[in-house]
Amino acid sequence: MTATAAPPAPVPAKTAPVRRRRRWHRIVIPFALATVLVTVTLLTHAADQPDAGDRGFLSPVATGDDGGSRLAEALRGQGVTVQRETDTLRALLALDGRPATLFVPAPELLHPDTVGALGDLPAGSRLVLVDPSRRVLESVDLPVAPTDRRWAARAVDPEADGRPCPLPEADRAGTAAVRLQGYAAAGGYAGDLRRCYSGGLVHLPWAADVVVIGASDPFRNDRIGEWGNEALSTGLLGVRGRVVWLDLDGPAPPPHFGTGSSGPPAWSPAPGGSTTWGDGSGTGDGGPAGGGPGGPGDGGDSDEQDRADGPQPEENPLWSAFPPWFWALLLQLALAALLVVLWRARRLGPPVGEPLPVQVRAAETVLGRARLYQQARARGPAAGTLRAATLDRLLTRLNLPATTPPAEVAAFVAARAGGTADEVHELLYGAEPSTDAELLALARSLDRVTRTVTAAPDHPTEGDPR
Structure with a gap:
């Protein structure tokens, strides 16, 4: 017997170098904000400093801030x-x-x-x-x-x-x-x-x-x-x-x-x-x-x-009601607020999926989501979420496809849980609750129907004896 040579290992294909996306805005934005801040500071200082050419500057009859x-x-x-x-x-x-x-x-x-x-x-x-x-x-x-x-x-x-x-x-x-x-x-x-x-x-x-x-x-x-x-x-x-x-x-x-009587x-x-x-x-x-x-x-x-000399021009009473430093401070606060808005609304790159650092219990997630719904008074979306989860469990338990018409689903559920098909249809596909009490009653009814249908002995689930 002659030994056959092993086929050569496949040479891995050269992968194209990953081109890193240049985040130019990470450099431009800070420098642009710094430039704007310096410019606004210089303009504010120039506006706050009096100019000798201004009307009424150190005039004995001027009552403004720069008058005398x-x-x-x-x-x-x-x-x-x-x-x-x-x-x-x-x-x-x-x-x-x-x-x-x-x-x-x-x-x-x-x-x-x-x-x-x-x-x-x-x-x-x-x-x-x-x-x-x-x-x-x-x-x-x-x-x-x-x-x-x-x-x-x-x-x-x-x-x-x-x-x-x-x-x-x-x-x-x-x-x-x-x-x-x-x-x-x-x-x-x-x-x-x-x-x-x-x-x-x-x-x-x-x-x-x-x-x-x-x-x-x-x-x-x-x-x-x-x-x-x-x-x-x-x-x-x-x-x-x-x-x-x-x-x-x-x-x-x-x-x-002019020419005097004598001399220059x-x-x-x-x-x-x-x-x-x-x-x-x-x-x-x-x-x-x-x-x-x-x-x-x-x-x-x-x-x-x-x-x-004539009447002095009337000044805007709003400008004279506050000192110049007040307007300069107001402008700087507005600029600071704009910077905070830009910082909070920043989007410097695509979202990156990262694993959670800790495991969160399902009960805590449900409770947190429920509090968000309650804070937003979103009774309709909350009821829709509860009904969608109930229908998913019921269709799985009754071996019904997801495209089953609502009337047939209501009839199957009524046959297993009791009651009329209209009552079950109203429960699963009815109107949105208008109060928190109605939403709580809806949640209890859906939970009761789910427990009744899933507990039926003639429909074993995975793991049950057949």
Whole structure:
């Protein structure tokens, strides 16, 4: 006998490599949500921060959150004269050599041809600039340069950087919300630069001393009552007893030039005024010698000029009923709710069948499903489930096909369990119960019929003796 070689084992066929489905959305969605969150935060911060170009920003007659009416009232309460001017040249003429403080809350709105005149104020006066930019500081020829800028104004102590603050007004006010924009000495300047609030306030004690402050918070209506803001703002502006408040609604127009009686051309205010500056001959309404509204002879705030500016536009009362931080918080809560909805409704892939980690008893499953039906008040579906289970047992017990007509099923069941065919038909195929009591009675009747039919001795089941 010769041994036959065993057939070679079949070579398993190479299976195609399983291509993993790239779940690109798992990377895109988190980054998209983070981008949306950062964008909304930036937009909310930009909307919450006041803009110097907004109408009524630090205006002595504006009562909004960004206005300065509370500061003006506090100054008048201390006996300080507040003179409002809406033209740069009129404000400069209003100083006229008498002690006064020129308050410029929005230096960026000054025209480049007139901003340089702020460096030639008469002796004994004070210039207060709020958050000036590098362009303004260089145009006024101030040896000050902006440094770091914060996200929001911070309340700090005048000696926060460990250096004593030589300005009495700041020392009396104490902690104030000044540290938004920091300032330091410009390169090459070796003079006396008096810094307070960790560089948030700079004082130059010249013939006309200059105060540069890096935040508008101490002057605004919505922040003046915090910390020592009111004491600082009234101290800076009221030290001379008179304040010339330059209130610009927008970018200042270029100056108009006219020819004086002798010498070079002279500056004049915007059209509509007769005051000139340069030769001293202009003594029209509002000029140095005129004593009209807006001139130095006014002696108080220009009420007639305020009324001539026209009515202020009406604001939506809904927006003014709540502070800006409320709307920002509401927007962030809405975004958070949207993220929660997206997280709860996420569907990042197809459903995957997994084995149950534990075995659940049938009684617990039935009880849990029954409670769900009860909570949803689904009496109809519950009755349908009970009837379907009963019919399945009865048809199996009676050896009837599933396609047996209801009338025949009712007749067979009535013959085994008793009663009429109509009663059994109503029990197995009747209407839905309308109350929990009817559903309970239906369940008991179905259970009784099932037990009666399945217990019949003439229909043995699997395992019974035949």
